[in-house]
Amino acid sequence: MNAQKITRSLLREAGIGVALLLLSVVFIFFAPNFATFANLRNIFTQISINTVIAIGMTFVILLAGIDLSVGSVLALCAVVAGLIISNPSLPVGVAILLSILSSVAIGMVCGLFNGFVSERWKIASFVVTLGMLNIARGLALEVSHSRTIFMFPKAFTMAGDLTLLGIPFIFLIAVTLVVLAHFILSKTVFGRLIYAIGNNEEAVRLSGHNPMKYKIIAFVICGATVGIAAIMYMMRLQIASPILGVGFELSAIAAVVIGGTSMLGGKGSLIGTFLGACIIGVLNNGLLLIGLGDFARQIITGFIIILAVILDTYRYRLSKALST
Amino acid sequence: MNMIEFHSVTVQFTGVKALSQVDLNIEKGEVHVLVGENGAGKSTLIKLLSGVHTPTEGSILFDGHPFTPTTPRDAIKAGIRVVYQELNLLPYLSVAENIFFERLPQKHGLVDFKKLYADTEVHLQEVGLEVSPQTPVEHLSIAQMQLVEIAKALSSDSKLVVFDEPTASLTPREIDRLFVLIKNLRKKGVTIIYISHRLQEFIEIGDRITILRNGTKVGTWGIRDLTTDEIVKQMIGKDIGSGYPYRNDVVPGEVVLSVQNLAYMGGPATGVSFAVRRGEILGIGGLIGAGRTETMRALFGADPKRGGRVLLDGKEITIDSPLDAVNHGICLLTEDRKNQGLILDMSCAANTTITNLRRVSRFGILDKSAERKVSEQYVRELAIKTSSIDQLARNLSGGNQQKIVLAKWLFRSARIIILDGPTRGIDVGAKFEIYTLIGELAAAGKSVIIVSSEMPELLGICQRILVFSKGTLAGELHRSEFSQEAVLSLAYKAYLTVPRQTIGKDAPQ
Numbered sequence: 105m106n107a108q109k110i111t112r113s114l115l116r117e118a119g120i121g122v123a124l125l126l127l128s129v130v131f132i133f134f135a136p137n138f139a140t141f142a143n144l145r146n147i148f149t150q151i152s153i154n155t156v157i158a159i160g161m162t163f164v165i166l167l168a169g170i171d172l173s174v175g176s177v178l179a180l181c182a183v184v185a186g187l188i189i190s191n192p193s194l195p196v197g198v199a200i201l202l203s204i205l206s207s208v209a210i211g212m213v214c215g216l217f218n219g220f221v222s223e224r225w226k227i228a229s230f231v232v233t234l235g236m237l238n239i240a241r242g243l244a245l246e247v248s249h250s251r252t253i254f255m256f257p258k259a260f261t262m263a264g265d266l267t268l269l270g271i272p273f274i275f276l277i278a279v280t281l282v283v284l285a286h287f288i289l290s291k292t293v294f295g296r297l298i299y300a301i302g303n304n305e306e307a308v309r310l311s312g313h314n315p316m317k318y319k320i321i322a323f324v325i326c327g328a329t330v331g332i333a334a335i336m337y338m339m340r341l342q343i344a345s346p347i348l349g350v351g352f353e354l355s356a357i358a359a360v361v362i363g364g365t366s367m368l369g370g371k372g373s374l375i376g377t378f379l380g381a382c383i384i385g386v387l388n389n390g391l392l393l394i395g396l397g398d399f400a401r402q403i404i405t406g407f408i409i410i411l412a413v414i415l416d417t418y419r420y421r422l423s424k425a426l427s428t
Numbered sequence: 429m430n431m432i433e434f435h436s437v438t439v440q441f442t443g444v445k446a447l448s449q450v451d452l453n454i455e456k457g458e459v460h461v462l463v464g465e466n467g468a469g470k471s472t473l474i475k476l477l478s479g480v481h482t483p484t485e486g487s488i489l490f491d492g493h494p495f496t497p498t499t500p501r502d503a504i505k506a507g508i509r510v511v512y513q514e515l516n517l518l519p520y521l522s523v524a525e526n527i528f529f530e531r532l533p534q535k536h537g538l539v540d541f542k543k544l545y546a547d548t549e550v551h552l553q554e555v556g557l558e559v560s561p562q563t564p565v566e567h568l569s570i571a572q573m574q575l576v577e578i579a580k581a582l583s584s585d586s587k588l589v590v591f592d593e594p595t596a597s598l599t600p601r602e603i604d605r606l607f608v609l610i611k612n613l614r615k616k617g618v619t620i621i622y623i624s625h626r627l628q629e630f631i632e633i634g635d636r637i638t639i640l641r642n643g644t645k646v647g648t649w650g651i652r653d654l655t656t657d658e659i660v661k662q663m664i665g666k667d668i669g670s671g672y673p674y675r676n677d678v679v680p681g682e683v684v685l686s687v688q689n690l691a692y693m694g695g696p697a698t699g700v701s702f703a704v705r706r707g708e709i710l711g712i713g714g715l716i717g718a719g720r721t722e723t724m725r726a727l728f729g730a731d732p733k734r735g736g737r738v739l740l741d742g743k744e745i746t747i748d749s750p751l752d753a754v755n756h757g758i759c760l761l762t763e764d765r766k767n768q769g770l771i772l773d774m775s776c777a778a779n780t781t782i783t784n785l786r787r788v789s790r791f792g793i794l795d796k797s798a799e800r801k802v803s804e805q806y807v808r809e810l811a812i813k814t815s816s817i818d819q820l821a822r823n824l825s826g827g828n829q830q831k832i833v834l835a836k837w838l839f840r841s842a843r844i845i846i847l848d849g850p851t852r853g854i855d856v857g858a859k860f861e862i863y864t865l866i867g868e869l870a871a872a873g874k875s876v877i878i879v880s881s882e883m884p885e886l887l888g889i890c891q892r893i894l895v896f897s898k899g900t901l902a903g904e905l906h907r908s909e910f911s912q913e914a915v916l917s918l919a920y921k922a923y924l925t926v927p928r929q930t931i932g933k934d935a936p937q
Contacts, residue, residue: 292789293785310728310730312750314749
């Protein structure tokens with residue numbers, strides 16, 4: 105380990121961490137009730153789902169792709185899982201297990217479709233996933249007959265309110281997944297190749313690898329995280345509706361981008377993504393407590409995303425200057 | 429009368445002195461050759477003239493007046509044009525639009541295309557590039573793009589033209605034409621700075637030569653006052669011997685790889701057939717566009733083939749992708765090292781192990797200490813100059829980047845090593861080290877295939893040379909038959925069967 109490398113990674117993640125800290129300090133002073141345990145728990149719950157989707161999105165964006173379909177796919181996963189879990193003819197345990205498995209499986213199949221189609225026919229993932237955004241939404245409405253599904257087993261909905269040492273269960277799921285995905289990206293051969301392909305796909309191909317395989321897997325991972333997020337959503341809201349998840353893709357992409365991952369691929373980290381999701385969560389929560397309405401919050405969040413990207417270009421230049 | 433005077437110019441970057449106390453006079457109307465190893469300060473010096481860098485200390489006089497350009501535009505206005513080695517063209521625009529990009533002719537506020545194309549035609553003829561002005565640049569070969577760069581630089585009246593390694597991708601024929609062009613410019617009184625690694629070349633056109641080493645000026649001489657050996661010695665500061673490190677102790681063994689009628693897409697259907705032996709260094713010569721790179725890429729599976737068979741140890745194998753080739757122990761160092769050989773924003777270590785991650789991991793988890801060991805071993809063995817193995821590949825010099833690419837294939841223990849332009853744009857010292865390495869590989873029983881446009885290097889280190897001409901194999905030369913003339917006459921063979929007028933045209937792509 106040398107000083108250079110440490111400085112570089114400090115600049116990358118610590119910068120976002122400092123921004124999060126500053127933001128929190130501002131709200132501690134200006135937002136009533138911001139600095140309470142109840143509110144902290146609130147924030148944890150609110151950011152969990154976006155965090156999980158953003159994990160998958162990070163894999164895809166590291167490969168210079170994008171997945172616009174996550175919101176719709178989440179709705180599709182949720183309604184199918186909802187139909188299974190609320191089926192009274194199944195024993196409760198079986199129903200819960202089956203619904204979780206099917207949710208994740210559907211997410212993965214949608215991801216496989218996204219990845220395969222965009223790689224096989226060399227279509228920009230932007231376009232393919234835009235198609236999937238419509239397909240999945242339509243399927244969700246079809247499968248559920250455009251009705252909201254509820255009446256979930258108690259054992260399932262209780263998990264949504266479960267806390268461990270005061271920390272919400274679904275936040276623990278999110279953090280566990282962050283740690284797992286961070287490990288995959290930073291310590292495994294697969295992760296190394298994700299970064300390498302994001303940086304220079306042709307060089308990786310000519311080194312004797314099949315980049316297509318890894319790109320498709322990244323979309324499948326993204327789909328799996330959406331499937332998990334769908335279950336978490338159902339635990340929290342205790343319903344499954346075909347109109348869930350509208351605009352979720354934008355929050356997830358925002359978390360990834362604020363977290364310092366380059367849309368051009370190859371640069372970024374999961375810790376950054378997690379901090380990005382935290383910033384969005386804190387911002388939404390704090391602004392609400394200050395008393396700003398939905399519209400004003402949306403405007404401010406928009407500016408923050410742009411600001412984050414501007415700052416990132418400076419950070420990139422700074423770290424580059426330091427490394428030469 | 430001096431066109432340019434540098435007065436004790438120093439350029440300091442964070443921690444590094446790129447140029448130190450350089451005094452240099454360039455006379456009006458001369459061809460001044462600038463040489464030095466990579467990192468000697470040539471590029472920095474040029475960037476002072478083109479307005480990219482400014483001196484930390486010292487001053488520059490241009491045409492007798494203090495010269496302090498702050499943007500490339502200032503330099504162009506003053507009459508300085510630079511033909512860079514790296515191409516700066518806009519791929520989707522036409523040749524004409526690229527040449528006149530900064531000053532498109534206008535009529536009623538619209539682009540006057542008629543005039544644009546007519547003017548372009550004139551400049552293209554000047555550099556001898558026979559393509560339509562409307563051709564999008566992306567359809568041109570690298571050599572043709574280089575000619576467009578040159579045409580662009582010459583399209584405006586300049587007082588000083590800087591050529592930065594202009595011949596790196598040109599064929600001997602195109603180089604000849606470029607030299608005629610330079611001589612004409614000189615007659616018109618234009619001052620020329622010419623940077624090159626090719627010693628033979630600038631002796632032909634240069635008037636005076638300045639040698640740089642580690643950011644300082646070694647000296648300026650009349651071009652005929654130094655022998656090539658002396659120039660090399662001054663550049664690197666030590667004597668490396670002028671010869672090539674040919675290993676006559678290595679006797680090629682049995683045939684390892686044999687290729688039958690291998691044809692690349694867009695090439696002749698009959699393709700080429702050849703074989704390479706164990707421990708052999710096989711050269712592939714020919715003009716640019718003769719299908720050498722294309723054939724090697726098809727062999728490696730980098731591009732789809734039109735047809736042909738590949739036999740390894742006498743057994744037919746299928747290669748549909750680089751992955752297949754690598755699994756059979758065949759590797760390719762591509763012509764374009766920066767875009768295809770390296771992942772520039774990743775570390776030396778990561779670039780070295782990418783070909784064989786299985787060997788530095790267990791159950792899919794990277795063993796970073798094993799990776800360090802491997803990487804440090806290659807840095808030592810190949811004498812790679814880098815501050816650490818964590819350094820980004822981007823920050824290494826060309827020669828050291830090439831060594832990293834070599835290291836990654838050595839780590840894969842490839843048996844058949846195809847090198848496409850292995851010493852392109854690399855300084856003399858590093859070139860020699862790479863030749864020595866190639867010799868060692870052959871001695872260790874590897875088969876090496878080298879594609880190169882630098883004939884002396886093929887003649888210097890190969891045991892056998894195959895010469896390509898217009899997509900076919902024109903002939904084969906054994907070491908006893910080696911001569912520049914023999915290679916050249918084979919290289920032109922397929923082009924000579926067509927009517928005489930079209931000989932001057934570019935080789936088909």
